[in-house]
Amino acid sequence: MRTYFIFERIKFIIWVILALWVTSCIDKFSFTSEDPQRFLNVEGYITTIPKAHQIRLSRVEKFGPEFIGLGRPVNLANVLIKDDLGRVENLVEIGSGYYSTSSDFAAVVGRSYNLEIQLLDGRRYISLKEKVAPVPEIDSVTYHATRTVTTDRLNDEIGVQVMAHFQDPPEQENYYFWNLLESDFVLVTEPELYHLPPDHPTCPKCPAPKPCCSRCFHKDIPKPTNIITLTDTEFNGIYLRRGIAYVIDDGLRFKETYRLDVQHLSISAETHHFLKLIDQQLSLTGSVFDPPPANIRGNMISLDNNEELVLGQFFVSDERFLRIYIKRDQLEFRQSPQTTVPDDCRDFLQQANFPMPFLSVDPPSDWHPGN
Template identity: 45%
Template sequence: MYKRLIYLLLLVQVSCIDPYEVTVAEGPQILTIEGTITSAAGPHTVRLTRGATYGSVFEGLIRPVTGATVIVRDELGNVTYLSENLENRGDYQSPASFSAIVGRSYTLQIQLTDGKVYSSFPEKVNNVPPIRNLTYQSERIPVEGEINDASGVSFIVDIDDPAEENNFYFWRNSPATYVLETRPDLYVDRETMSPAPKDCCAVCYKSETTGNSSFFIANDDNFNGLSTRIKAGFILDDGLRFVNTYRVDLRQLSISAEAYRFLRLVKQQTEISGSVFDPPPANIRGNMISLDNPDEVVLGYFIAAGETSQRVYINGAELDFRQNVGIIADDCRQVEGSVFDPPVDWDPGA
C-alpha cells in the first residue's frame, strides 16, 4: 500500500514539470555566389542563391536571388552583362559569344534589387595544358551494410605539365547524353493495373547534367614539368547510364592558386567521415565581398580559368563491371530529358 502511494506521489510531481522552451535567434540569409567563366565559348553562368541559417523558419531552404544586375569586367575596362535565365531563376548567363581571354584578369560585380553591391577580387585566366589522352575504367565501391558494391566509371587524363610555372587543375563534366533503353512492352495501365503494352518506343537519347561525385583538383607540386596520369572524374552507374553508349565532355580548367585552395577546403569539408576526429564544419569564405559591409559573410567563389576539353563515348559493353539493368516499363519518350532522335553531333565512331 505504501509503495503504491509513493509511486502516485512521484507520478504527480513528474507530470507538473513545465517544459523548457529554447528560443534561438534567427540567423541571416547568407548570399551564395557560384560562377565560372573560362576561355571556352559561352554562355557562362553565375548562380545567386540565399540559404537560411539555423533558427529560421525557412532553415535548409535555398532560394534563388532574382532581378540582380550582374556584370563581368576585365582590367582593360571591358564590361560584359549577364542576363537572368527566366526558366532557371537565379542563373545569370553571359552571351554565347563571350569567352575569357588568357592572360587577362576578370572581376565579377553584382548589384541586388535592394541596392547592395558585391564584388569579387580579380581572377587571372591562366593558360591550360591540353589533355594528351583520356581513358576510362570501371570502379567498384564497397558500401557498408550492403551486399552489392556501388560502381561507376572513372576518367583518367594524361597531361604534360609545363615546367616554367606552377599549375593548378580543376576537372568538371559537361552535360552528358546517353542511349536510354526502356521496356514499353511491360507497360501497365495505371487505372486498371492491367498490362497495356506500347508499340513505341524502346530507345531514346537522354541528356543530363551529372557533375562529378567529388571535387577533382590537383596541383603540380609533385610532377612539375613531367608527364603524369591523374584521376579526373567519376560518374555513378545508376543501372541505366551504361547499358548502351554514354557521351560526355571532360573539361580541364587551369585555375588560380587561390581558387585551388578554396576548392581544396570545400573538398575536405564535404568528405568529412563523421568521426569524432573530424574538424567541425564551418563556412568557407571565398573571394566575394560586400562593398557596403565588408564584415558581411558571403559564400562561394568566382572562378576565371583557361579551359580545354575532350569528348569521350563510353561503350557499356566494354566495362568490366556494371550494375544490374534498371527497368523502366514505359515509352522512353516519357522519361524527362529524353528524345527519340539522336543529337545532330552524335558520332560514337569518331
C-alpha cells in the same frame, strides 16, 4: 461514516497543497525567436570559350551552426565583370537569380577579372581579381571499368574511371579543375516484357507487350558529384595520366553508350584551395572524426561592411572542352545483372520521376559516337 468524510477531506486538502507546491516550483522560460542570418551566395565562373556564362546570386539562411533550406534567388541586381584593361561586361538577368553574359563573351589568357554586384537596396560587393592561366592541351582520353568493395559484402560498386593524358608545363605552378557537365546516354528498355499493373480491372499482371520504344536518349547528371581538382606541386613538369572523372554504373547508364562532357580547366591557387574545402565538406560521413561544418569564405567581399560574410567564389579559367563516348562493348565488366526495364523507355522515364527528361527516341544532332 463521519470518519470516512474527514479522511477524504484531509486527502483532498493534501492534494491541493501538493499541486500548489509543484506549480510554485516551475520557473518561467522566456523564449525569443530570432530571425535567421541571411548571407549572399555567389556561384559562377567564366572561361576562354565564347558562350553565355552565368552567375547565380542567392540568399541562404542560417539557424544555429548549420545552414538549412534552399537559397532564395536574388533578383534585380546590377552585375558586371571587369578586366584589368578597364573593359566591362554587363550581365543580363534571365530569371531565378541567374545573370548571363552575352553569347560571345570569353575571357582571355593573361588577363585578370573581377565580379562586381550592386543589389537593389544599394549594397555593393566585389570579388578579388582572378588571372587566367593557360591550361595544357589533353593528348588523349581513355576509360576503364572499376570495381570497389563496399560495406555490402554481396555487391561491389561498379563504375567507369576516365583518364586524361597530358604534359604538365615545367617550371610553372599549375592548378587544374575538371568539371563534369550535364551529359547524355542511351536508355535501353525491354517493352516486349511489359505486364499490366496488378490493379488492372480485367487482367492484372497479364503480359501486354508494347510496340515501342526500346531506345531513348536521356540527359543525366553524372554521379557521384565529386570535386576533382589538382595541383602539380609534387609532379611539376611530368607527363600525366590522371583520373578526371568517375561515373557510377547504376545498371542503366552503360547499357549502350554514355556521352560524358567534361571541362578541363585551369584555376588559381585560391580557387583550388576553396574547391578542396568544399569537397571536404561534401565528403563528410557524419562520424565523430569528421571536422565540424564550417562557413567557407570565398573571394567575395562587401564594400559596405568588411565584417559581412559573403559565400561563394568567382573564378576564371582557360578551358578545353572534352566529350567522351563511353561504349558498352569496350568496358571490361558492367553492373551485373544489368537492370531490366520492362516498359516503353518514354513511359519509364515519366513514371520513374527521373530528374532529367529524355531528349527523344532520335539521337541529338551532335551525337557522333563513332568519332
